[in-house]
Amino acid sequence: MLRSLHMKLVMIMVLLILSLMLVVGAFLINSVTAFYLVDFYTQMSEVFDDPLLYHDLTTQTEGEEDGVAMLSQVLDAYLGELGVDDRNRRLYILDGNGVCLNAPEGEEPQLNYTENLLFVLNTGLETGQVGDESNLALDYMDLAVPIHRGEEAYIIYILDNKATVNNLTNQMFVLIVEALIFGLLISILLSFLLSKTIVTPIQKLTEGAMRVAERDFSRRIEVVSQDEIGVLTDTFNDMAGQLQDTIRQVENERNKLDTLFLHMTDGVVAFSREGGVSHSNPAAARMLRQAIGPDTTYEQLFGDIAPLDQVLAVPDHLEGERQVRDSFLQLLLAPFDRGQPGGGALVVLHDVTQQRKDEEMRREFVANVSHELRTPLTNIHSYAETLQDNVGELPPEMENKFLGVILNESERMVHIVQDLLTLSRFDSNRDELKLSRFSFETVVRDLYNAVYMEAQRHSHTLELDMEPGLPEIVADRERVVQVMMNIVSNSIKYTPDGGHIDIVAGRKGGRVWLVVNDDGIGIPEEDRPRIFERFYRVDKARSRQSGGTGLGLSIAKEIVDRHGGRLALLDKRGPGLAVKLELRIEGPGHEKQ
Numbered sequence: 001m002l003r004s005l006h007m008k009l010v011m012i013m014v015l016l017i018l019s020l021m022l023v024v025g026a027f028l029i030n031s032v033t034a035f036y037l038v039d040f041y042t043q044m045s046e047v048f049d050d051p052l053l054y055h056d057l058t059t060q061t062e063g064e065e066d067g068v069a070m071l072s073q074v075l076d077a078y079l080g081e082l083g084v085d086d087r088n089r090r091l092y093i094l095d096g097n098g099v100c101l102n103a104p105e106g107e108e109p110q111l112n113y114t115e116n117l118l119f120v121l122n123t124g125l126e127t128g129q130v131g132d133e134s135n136l137a138l139d140y141m142d143l144a145v146p147i148h149r150g151e152e153a154y155i156i157y158i159l160d161n162k163a164t165v166n167n168l169t170n171q172m173f174v175l176i177v178e179a180l181i182f183g184l185l186i187s188i189l190l191s192f193l194l195s196k197t198i199v200t201p202i203q204k205l206t207e208g209a210m211r212v213a214e215r216d217f218s219r220r221i222e223v224v225s226q227d228e229i230g231v232l233t234d235t236f237n238d239m240a241g242q243l244q245d246t247i248r249q250v251e252n253e254r255n256k257l258d259t260l261f262l263h264m265t266d267g268v269v270a271f272s273r274e275g276g277v278s279h280s281n282p283a284a285a286r287m288l289r290q291a292i293g294p295d296t297t298y299e300q301l302f303g304d305i306a307p308l309d310q311v312l313a314v315p316d317h318l319e320g321e322r323q324v325r326d327s328f329l330q331l332l333l334a335p336f337d338r339g340q341p342g343g344g345a346l347v348v349l350h351d352v353t354q355q356r357k358d359e360e361m362r363r364e365f366v367a368n369v370s371h372e373l374r375t376p377l378t379n380i381h382s383y384a385e386t387l388q389d390n391v392g393e394l395p396p397e398m399e400n401k402f403l404g405v406i407l408n409e410s411e412r413m414v415h416i417v418q419d420l421l422t423l424s425r426f427d428s429n430r431d432e433l434k435l436s437r438f439s440f441e442t443v444v445r446d447l448y449n450a451v452y453m454e455a456q457r458h459s460h461t462l463e464l465d466m467e468p469g470l471p472e473i474v475a476d477r478e479r480v481v482q483v484m485m486n487i488v489s490n491s492i493k494y495t496p497d498g499g500h501i502d503i504v505a506g507r508k509g510g511r512v513w514l515v516v517n518d519d520g521i522g523i524p525e526e527d528r529p530r531i532f533e534r535f536y537r538v539d540k541a542r543s544r545q546s547g548g549t550g551l552g553l554s555i556a557k558e559i560v561d562r563h564g565g566r567l568a569l570l571d572k573r574g575p576g577l578a579v580k581l582e583l584r585i586e587g588p589g590h591e592k593q
Helices: 005-048 051-058 067-076 115-127 163-183 185-213 228-263 282-288 298-302 308-313 353-389 396-427 440-457 477-493 525-530 540-545 552-562
Strands: 089-095 100-102 141-149 152-160 267-272 277-280 318-324 327-336 344-351 436-439 461-466 472-475 500-508 511-518 566-570 578-584
Touching: 005 051, 005 141, 005 152, 005 163, 051 067, 051 141, 067 089, 067 100, 067 141, 067 152, 115 141, 115 152, 185 228, 267 282, 282 327, 282 344, 298 344, 308 327, 308 344, 327 353, 353 396, 436 440, 440 461, 440 477, 440 500, 472 477, 472 578, 477 500, 477 511, 477 552, 477 578, 552 566, 552 578
Parallel strands: 461 500
Antiparallel strands: 089 100, 089 152, 141 152, 267 277, 267 344, 318 327, 327 344, 436 472, 500 511, 511 578, 566 578
């Protein structure tokens, strides 16, 4: 019977009855506070109504210079009567503007402007009225008295923090409690035990529920009874344990998915069944080149690929493609959670731009290699077949001419294969640079001397202009010479006879540079971005006529990049082309200065 919740509720009612008795105690305590409040203002009135004190406060002495000090001296004699102890009850002196001129020792001269103090500042200084309004709800008692001492106006302000009355009410509360305990000892003890039996488990359950709501599963609630609350407590502990395991598993999976979702290179956009965006990752916005927000819809993003109803109805998925500026995107559209309220459609975006470019480059590379090798092979086969069919019948000079063509075409094929092998070694990182320290000035001068005769054969004017004192550099000398020779040879080759070619070299910061400037046929603006691509030639017929393979500048660019330098075309006025080579003085891996 005593274990039933009903009986426990009956006993709780006993506690409610006893609580009413506490109301009486509260009423008494409130009365004491009111009495103390009246006593405070009565005491203040008796002191400040003293004519002698009023005379001393308002009358200046002869030669008086510091009115505040005189007021403080006068009030010091009445501190006992005022009850000022500088601890619970403090005395301040303010000027007519409310600035604190004198405060208890060790206290900052700053005050909160209470209603009484504001009253005196606004009205009391002119009318002589004292600010003595009282309020039981405030945690302080104060009095503001306006004083005119000569031509100066002051305010004597007394502030009591009610510590004394609080101590008194506490003592009275103790007496009331002791009286209640003495008078109702048996009923209070029984009520306390029964109340503890009910309230404590409920409180523990409440605390446990709050901890669970805050995802704190570290503590179990102690089961202290076998009644309905005890069964509920035991069930709650089991539920909290299972909930902890479930949430841990869900959070682990969610963290994995969130990390994957945010950092995956593919774009993902999830839509609700109504077509609104529910989730999207940064990669999707980056691929689509537009912001994706809550107001974005499926129709705006992918309505041209397939209607949303069609995507939601497909058994598996749909595929599509989209070009965004110079990027190619492969789209996969699939439904999720069919028939569920939270279902919708998922679109995955995969950037296939590089694959497209690689495929195009592979096709173009194979076609170029085939074409470059087929031309000399065809010439070799034709001339060899002619020689074979006319053995002994051709004049010796004709045979020598045919054999010369065969040798030239063979050398051309050897150059193509060598260039391809060089690029292959670069691509596979098998061609290591042989770094050494050498004079950049000497290399440039040797280059000038090496190509001078070739320039003369084409009636070119070749000039060299170098800054004095060019430093030694760390680089692969053979490769650097190969790059320079390729640039200058191209200028000689593609400048009409009688042209002008300048070789200029200098230093800037931590780099040396070389510029080859000619007035030849140049390169059209639309072809400039592709000039360093493999097998790319502006005029294929002209390049083959001059013996070019379309790989020289590609190889030169690879060599310069491996040195950490720069190889670029310069903008110039007039006809011709200007190519600039820059190399780091201290070699690859050294930060430029």
